Amino acid sequence: LVGCVVSPNDFSxxxxxxTRQCALNIPTVExxxxxxxxxxxxxxxxxxxxxxxxxxxxxxxxxxxxIAECYASLECRVVDTRLRNRYGFxxxxxxxxxxxxxxxxxxxxxxxxxxVFMVAGETIKLASRMR
Amino acid sequence: LVGCVVSPNDFSxxxxxxTRQCALNIPTVExxxxxxxxxxxxxxxxxxxxxxxxxxxxxxxxxxxxIAECYASLECRVVDTRLRNRYGFxxxxxxxxxxxxxxxxxxxxxxxxxxVFMVAGETIKLASRMR
Numbered sequence: 001l002v003g004c005v006v007s008p009n010d011f012s013x014x015x016x017x018x019t020r021q022c023a024l025n026i027p028t029v030e031x032x033x034x035x036x037x038x039x040x041x042x043x044x045x046x047x048x049x050x051x052x053x054x055x056x057x058x059x060x061x062x063x064x065x066x067i068a069e070c071y072a073s074l075e076c077r078v079v080d081t082r083l084r085n086r087y088g089f090x091x092x093x094x095x096x097x098x099x100x101x102x103x104x105x106x107x108x109x110x111x112x113x114x115x116v117f118m119v120a121g122e123t124i125k126l127a128s129r130m131r
Numbered sequence: 132l133v134g135c136v137v138s139p140n141d142f143s144x145x146x147x148x149x150t151r152q153c154a155l156n157i158p159t160v161e162x163x164x165x166x167x168x169x170x171x172x173x174x175x176x177x178x179x180x181x182x183x184x185x186x187x188x189x190x191x192x193x194x195x196x197x198i199a200e201c202y203a204s205l206e207c208r209v210v211d212t213r214l215r216n217r218y219g220f221x222x223x224x225x226x227x228x229x230x231x232x233x234x235x236x237x238x239x240x241x242x243x244x245x246x247v248f249m250v251a252g253e254t255i256k257l258a259s260r261m262r
Contacts, residue, residue: 116255123243126246130167130171
């Protein structure tokens with residue numbers, strides 16, 4: 001399961017509510033410019049695949065396309081909307097996951113707002129019984 | 132608001148449910164060993180501050196103590212438990228935030244499971260209208 005907050009002002013809010021499906025595509029730092037371009041456009045007005053320069057790839061279990069440039073994609077169904085109207089919070093169930101085996105050490109992005117991203121990539125391992 | 136999943140097997144689940152308060156203390160990579168030690172102990176049996184070697188600091192608005200070694204702490208109240216029993220999901224409201232002004236570039240930890248952590252710290256900035 002994945003929890004996801006979407007602003008009711010975003011086109012994605014309506015799309016999630018009506019289709020009850022979505023793809024979560026995980027970008028790496030190499031795609032930062034495209035991530036920002038996606039964030040500054042709205043799917044209500046433009047085809048972001050074309051305007052941003054990304055490649056749609058058919059999903060297996062949902063109608064929404066995946067983004068071929070992303071090293072990992074999660075096909076999801078909306079399973080709980082009890083907190084949607086109050087917080088914009090959707091509970092998603094991942095029904096199919098994809099990952100690119102050639103990407104061994106993805107450097108992922110975490111938006112801190114206003115175009116500032118933290119980059120994660122360095123990995124450390126400690127002895128632990130934690131799952 | 133912060134959303135937080137806690138296993139019903141964890142002592143924190145009961146504590147959150149009864150006190151309806153908690154502190155979220157954000158560690159940096161320098162505290163990785165202590166993070167693992169906390170994850171491998173249970174507050175039901177030991178005082179983790181003593182066993183792990185961390186320093187409690189009184190909070191302002193909640194009864195739970197903060198962790199002095201963490202560069203940021205959030206004092207929280209539980210505001211919604213509708214998804215608690217099904218998913219272990221709590222909605223928290225941050226009522227007081229603390230940050231150490233001397234820590235300019237915190238390197239934060241993201242647990243991938245089994246003692247493996249991604250470290251974020253590098254920051255990039257792109258021109259964007261995104262908030």
